[in-house]
Amino acid sequence: MHIDKDLVAASATPLVLGILADGESYGYAILKRVNELSGGQMHWTDGMLYPLLHRLERLGLVESSWGTSDIGRKRKHYAITSAGRAALVERQEQWTVVADALAQVWRSTQQPDRIIEEWA
Amino acid sequence: MTVDELQPDPHEGLEAQIAQWRRYVQRREAISAADVDEMEDHLRERIDELSAAGLDDEESFLVAVKRMGSLDAVSQEFAREHSDRLWKQLVLVSSSPAGSTRTSRELAVMLVVAMAAGLATKAGLQLLSATSFALNAALIVLPFVAGYLGWKRRLSGPAIAVTAAIFVVPAIAINVYPFDAGGSTMIIAALHTPVVAWGAVGLVYVGGRWRSQDRRMDFVRFSGELAIYFTLLALGGGVLLGLLATVFGLAEVPSGVIESVMADWLLPLAVPGALVVAGWLVEAKQNVVENIAPVLTKVFTPLTLMMLVACLVALIRAGSLVEADRTLLIVMDAILLLVLCLLLYSISARDPLAPPQFFDGLLVAVLVAALAVDAVAMTAMASRIAEFGASPNKVVALGLNVLLLAQLAWSAVLGGGFCAGRRPFAQLCGWQTRFLPAYLIWAGFVVLVVPPVFGFA
Numbered sequence: 171m172h173i174d175k176d177l178v179a180a181s182a183t184p185l186v187l188g189i190l191a192d193g194e195s196y197g198y199a200i201l202k203r204v205n206e207l208s209g210g211q212m213h214w215t216d217g218m219l220y221p222l223l224h225r226l227e228r229l230g231l232v233e234s235s236w237g238t239s240d241i242g243r244k245r246k247h248y249a250i251t252s253a254g255r256a257a258l259v260e261r262q263e264q265w266t267v268v269a270d271a272l273a274q275v276w277r278s279t280q281q282p283d284r285i286i287e288e289w290a
Numbered sequence: 291m292t293v294d295e296l297q298p299d300p301h302e303g304l305e306a307q308i309a310q311w312r313r314y315v316q317r318r319e320a321i322s323a324a325d326v327d328e329m330e331d332h333l334r335e336r337i338d339e340l341s342a343a344g345l346d347d348e349e350s351f352l353v354a355v356k357r358m359g360s361l362d363a364v365s366q367e368f369a370r371e372h373s374d375r376l377w378k379q380l381v382l383v384s385s386s387p388a389g390s391t392r393t394s395r396e397l398a399v400m401l402v403v404a405m406a407a408g409l410a411t412k413a414g415l416q417l418l419s420a421t422s423f424a425l426n427a428a429l430i431v432l433p434f435v436a437g438y439l440g441w442k443r444r445l446s447g448p449a450i451a452v453t454a455a456i457f458v459v460p461a462i463a464i465n466v467y468p469f470d471a472g473g474s475t476m477i478i479a480a481l482h483t484p485v486v487a488w489g490a491v492g493l494v495y496v497g498g499r500w501r502s503q504d505r506r507m508d509f510v511r512f513s514g515e516l517a518i519y520f521t522l523l524a525l526g527g528g529v530l531l532g533l534l535a536t537v538f539g540l541a542e543v544p545s546g547v548i549e550s551v552m553a554d555w556l557l558p559l560a561v562p563g564a565l566v567v568a569g570w571l572v573e574a575k576q577n578v579v580e581n582i583a584p585v586l587t588k589v590f591t592p593l594t595l596m597m598l599v600a601c602l603v604a605l606i607r608a609g610s611l612v613e614a615d616r617t618l619l620i621v622m623d624a625i626l627l628l629v630l631c632l633l634l635y636s637i638s639a640r641d642p643l644a645p646p647q648f649f650d651g652l653l654v655a656v657l658v659a660a661l662a663v664d665a666v667a668m669t670a671m672a673s674r675i676a677e678f679g680a681s682p683n684k685v686v687a688l689g690l691n692v693l694l695l696a697q698l699a700w701s702a703v704l705g706g707g708f709c710a711g712r713r714p715f716a717q718l719c720g721w722q723t724r725f726l727p728a729y730l731i732w733a734g735f736v737v738l739v740v741p742p743v744f745g746f747a
Contacts, residue, residue, distance in 0.1 A: 196331075197328060197331070197332050198331070198332045198335040198336065201332075215357070215358070215359030215360075215363070215364070216332060216336070216357045216358045216359060217329065217358040217359040217361075217363075217364035217367075218359060218363075218364060218367055220325060220328060220329060220332075220364075220368070221364070221367040221368045221370065221371045224325075224368075224371050225371050228371070239331065239335075243331050243334065244327050244331060245328075245331050246324075246327075246328045246331070
């Protein structure tokens with residue numbers, strides 16, 4: 171299934187913040203986690219993650235530090251800040267509203283697409 | 291892993307590919323070295339994972355690069371986040387603590403070299419006659435540019451010796467040869483000495499690794515960027531001098547004073563100095579102009595094509611009536627040189643991995659049009675060139691024409707093959723850099739051999 175680019179972009183920030191809320195991580199691991207969480211459905215262009223992380227860092231939502239990987243490679247780690255946690259809570263509330271509204275719409279309209287998908 | 295490192299590296303090819311990818315990404319202004327480190331870590335982890343899944347090095351690398359996304363899009367995204375970087379890097383002294391001593395020392399060295407270049411020029415003007423200075427000017431100034439680059443490259447002994455020889459041999463020749471005053475062999479020698487000297491600068495620029503095609507292409511970029519920076523500096527300097535002269539004029543400083551200050555001191559010191567500063571700027575700020583060069587070539591390629599078609603029509607309509615003197619020959623050389631510059635800069639600025647695009651076709655059209663113009667002009671002149679025998683001007687202009695024709699004709703074949711999808715872009719690119727030394731050899735030949743052959747007339 172192809173997920174709309176705008177939808178991916180809109181969900182990127184809460185996803186990254188949410189993943190980092192679980193503990194410090196780094197780019198590649200974040201991407202892998204997104205992949206796991208979405209069952210491989212959400213495809214991010216790998217390179218696009220970094221400008222996003224840098225923006226979150228500039229906004230003070232995450233902080234970064236250089237460390238080394240287990241085989242001694244230079245690696246940049248990201249951790250969520252308290253401002254980041256606050257932003258995450260706020261985003262969560264926003265998404266809950268959106269998800270609730272959508273859920274109600276889904277219930278009230280029986281979409282032909284959905285029936286097909288359920289049969290498939 | 292640590293034990294493996296002592297063995298010959300089985301992943302040498304992969305390492306080379308990653309290094310190449312790094313260099314390629316690093317050229318993007320918006321992506322800093324630390325970002326590249328971060329992305330390289332990512333790339334390597336992706337490659338490791340793909341290798342573990344059974345792909346070989348090459349396949350893993352390709353997939354990992356593909357997953358990284360289009361570099362244009364990614365660097366645009368970086369630029370949006372870090373637009374400041376594009377400007378910050380223009381700041382003269384790096385603000386990062388690491389390497390800042392080197393940067394400020396480089397600034398000092400550059401300033402000393404620039405001043406020395408100016409003083410040497412002033413001394414040359416003072417000691418040499420006007421014609422002798424004109425002959426020697428390039429050999430006075432360019433060693434300083436070479437010296438600065440050589441200091442920066444930490445040039446090895448043999449490379450220094452070869453470079454010095456390239457400067458010294460023509461210097462001895464042009465000063466020992468008994469040129470007829472104002473004769474054409476002297477003018478020809480004066481025109482070709484800078485080419486030889488620039489070849490020596492190139493040798494220093496590539497750090498003695500003159501066999502490396504990539505380094506040669508870097509030197510082509512360097513030359514173009516230097517020309518642009520030098521022009522900008524000259525424009526700025528011109529504005530300052532103009533304002534100064536105006537104020538002096540209003541303050542009723544005698545005009546003789548203004549002129550002597552400018553001609554005797556400011557220009558001899560400033561022009562060579564500006565050349566060194568331009569070289570330093572290109573080095574300090576590699577590739578800011580890489581964003582301008584493609585734009586310039588994109589603007590001028592269609593315009594040049596139109597100009598060439600107009601020339602072609604004019605020449606064909608004139609037929610054998612064309613004034614077949616050496617002016618036409620020299621104009622043809624100038625046209626081919628212009629086309630060569632367009633070609634070199636389009637190639638040097640082009641993403642070597644991109645598939646053929648409309649613009650590549652346009653470039654091939656320019657090449658074909660230039661060759662057609664040259665062919666028509668040469669045919670019109672052929673009989674008369676033979677008729678009047680060989681003069682130094684004719685021989686030199688014709689020789690250059692043959693050289694340019696050879697390079698452009700084969701480029702047209704390679705470029706056409708690339709557009710048709712039959713040849714890789716690398717062939718077109720490699721041909722340009724392989725051909726470059728031919729111009730150095732030709733210029734050397736013209737400076738050293740042509741004058742005695744024609745009796746220094």
